[in-house]
Amino acid sequence: MATATVAVARPLAGGRRSDLRSIMFAGVLWACLAAACIFLFFVLAVIVQKGVERFDVNLVTRPPSTIRPQTAGVEPAIYGTLWVIGMTALIALPLGIGAAIYLEEYANPRRWYNRLIELNVQNLAAVPAIIYGILTLAFVVRGPISIGAVALAGAIALALLILPVIIITTREALRAVPAEIRSGSLALGATRWQTTWKLVLPSAVPGIATGSILALSRAIGEAAPLILVGATTFITFLPDGPMSRYTVLPVQIYNLVPQDRDAFRDLAYAAILLLIVILLAMNALAIWLRNRYQRRW
Amino acid sequence: MGIQLKARRRRVGERVIEAVLAGAAGLSVLVTVGIVVSLFAPLGTFFAHVNPFEFLFGTEWTAAFGNKASWDDKKWGVLPLVAATFMTTLIALAVAVPLGLGTAMFLSEYASQRARKVLKPLLEVLAGVPTVVYGFIALTAVTPLLKPLFGIPELYNMLAPGIVMGFMIVPTVASLSEDAMSAVPSALRQGSYALGANRMKTTLRVVFPAALSGIMAAIVLGISRAIGETMIMAVAVGNLAQLTFDPRQPAQTMTAFIAQIASGDAPVGSPVYYSLFAVGALLFVITLVMNLVSIQLVRKFRQAY
Numbered sequence: 001m002a003t004a005t006v007a008v009a010r011p012l013a014g015g016r017r018s019d020l021r022s023i024m025f026a027g028v029l030w031a032c033l034a035a036a037c038i039f040l041f042f043v044l045a046v047i048v049q050k051g052v053e054r055f056d057v058n059l060v061t062r063p064p065s066t067i068r069p070q071t072a073g074v075e076p077a078i079y080g081t082l083w084v085i086g087m088t089a090l091i092a093l094p095l096g097i098g099a100a101i102y103l104e105e106y107a108n109p110r111r112w113y114n115r116l117i118e119l120n121v122q123n124l125a126a127v128p129a130i131i132y133g134i135l136t137l138a139f140v141v142r143g144p145i146s147i148g149a150v151a152l153a154g155a156i157a158l159a160l161l162i163l164p165v166i167i168i169t170t171r172e173a174l175r176a177v178p179a180e181i182r183s184g185s186l187a188l189g190a191t192r193w194q195t196t197w198k199l200v201l202p203s204a205v206p207g208i209a210t211g212s213i214l215a216l217s218r219a220i221g222e223a224a225p226l227i228l229v230g231a232t233t234f235i236t237f238l239p240d241g242p243m244s245r246y247t248v249l250p251v252q253i254y255n256l257v258p259q260d261r262d263a264f265r266d267l268a269y270a271a272i273l274l275l276i277v278i279l280l281a282m283n284a285l286a287i288w289l290r291n292r293y294q295r296r297w
Numbered sequence: 298m299g300i301q302l303k304a305r306r307r308r309v310g311e312r313v314i315e316a317v318l319a320g321a322a323g324l325s326v327l328v329t330v331g332i333v334v335s336l337f338a339p340l341g342t343f344f345a346h347v348n349p350f351e352f353l354f355g356t357e358w359t360a361a362f363g364n365k366a367s368w369d370d371k372k373w374g375v376l377p378l379v380a381a382t383f384m385t386t387l388i389a390l391a392v393a394v395p396l397g398l399g400t401a402m403f404l405s406e407y408a409s410q411r412a413r414k415v416l417k418p419l420l421e422v423l424a425g426v427p428t429v430v431y432g433f434i435a436l437t438a439v440t441p442l443l444k445p446l447f448g449i450p451e452l453y454n455m456l457a458p459g460i461v462m463g464f465m466i467v468p469t470v471a472s473l474s475e476d477a478m479s480a481v482p483s484a485l486r487q488g489s490y491a492l493g494a495n496r497m498k499t500t501l502r503v504v505f506p507a508a509l510s511g512i513m514a515a516i517v518l519g520i521s522r523a524i525g526e527t528m529i530m531a532v533a534v535g536n537l538a539q540l541t542f543d544p545r546q547p548a549q550t551m552t553a554f555i556a557q558i559a560s561g562d563a564p565v566g567s568p569v570y571y572s573l574f575a576v577g578a579l580l581f582v583i584t585l586v587m588n589l590v591s592i593q594l595v596r597k598f599r600q601a602y
Contacts, residue, residue, distance in 0.1 A: 128525025
């Protein structure tokens, strides 16, 4: 019924297209979007133009150097990023997906404690990243756990940071699976967990994967919390485990800022280019997954 | 032998799984508790040495200077940091609100399904660029562009990072506002068209007011992100804690102060170490209020339709 009404209404609106002000208004709206896109292309153009010069083998096979920035690289930061993000995924994905399954499939939304958890997750998603650094500094680096400023501490900070994002996107993916699927399964005698594990989760995997990749790509680019948990140390060796001292790409870039010589700037832009290429690849993968596998019910 | 509908085995495994999942969800509450404890526990020591009134209303902040072990040779007025945060946020909003709302209106009311499918991921990329990269862009590409236009005296200023941060939060404002506008039932639009309004009038006078609480939520969330943004500010605003409302001047935001102290050496137990938690706590409280307002507004627009 609704579509029939639209079919009548649209020509009426279209008939008024001649109204000049309306066309100008559409132009202004279009310009807003265009401005945002132009800024994005400006940023990418600057990065490519300034980064391509030092985008060479040295960048990924050499440690940083204060003496010879012309041939220095960011190899330890690349290894650090791999270690930290790997551990971040191991911590954040099971916890986040588990919490989302509880909230979406098990929790009774009328109970006060479930509502509290929900409000809490929404707020955590918007807590400034640097606050997670303070939290990890107080409890993990020092304080009760005291493992020091090691890669695992950085991973914990990033995992806590992206946990709410993973919970929210996973819940959306689970919610998109129609209730009939669950009812049918339960009616056939399956338990709630069998229903969730064998029917709901498999259907939601593309959505969960997309959200998780985007959350991890946010973690890869994040520097603020890691500044507080020891990633700013000058490191020339490759980190070799969770308890190793470390740095990561975005913090390495941050450390190159105070250096005034052009060679350091060039190196920083080359590292930025590398970081952007990684992130764009992850973004593309997430979008591809979403378009390729997402089911419309 | 009929089917026994009553006899049910006790499913211990089911219970265990539910408990584990509930534990994962409960952990998020623990994170909040941890944040509050980690920020507020050191405040006792801080306010034993610093008068809370002086902290909140003092106009000079010299925490990073002087003798590292001394409380008395420093000024602990947080207003310069708050003012810089306020200024950069305001500049960012001046960019993000018009562009974000314009983009949202275009995507929700004008763009075709296909155009939306291409444009939305493109906008997401804008939010996905690491903020340290934006800081670098502000410092090395945007500031040189603005320098002759506005007569910026030195390299560091609040204007360029503020503008760059504004573009960064355009997707935040646009995507939430678009959700709110798309949620307005099409019956309202059709009613407006039937009365002879064109698309501009329908967008501005019907859809926009109907989606207003969602749009406000988007803006408040944008403000919260701007206040908490660290890396752009740490790189490009200049780490100079001075009370100024001139956007061409260098300054230091609350977040940039935390980053500066954390990346230098702040001996555990030193005054400046404690001040990091005091500024962090203030930052957390401000963003918490913003977030709760935003969440409440979103609920309102969800209930309406």
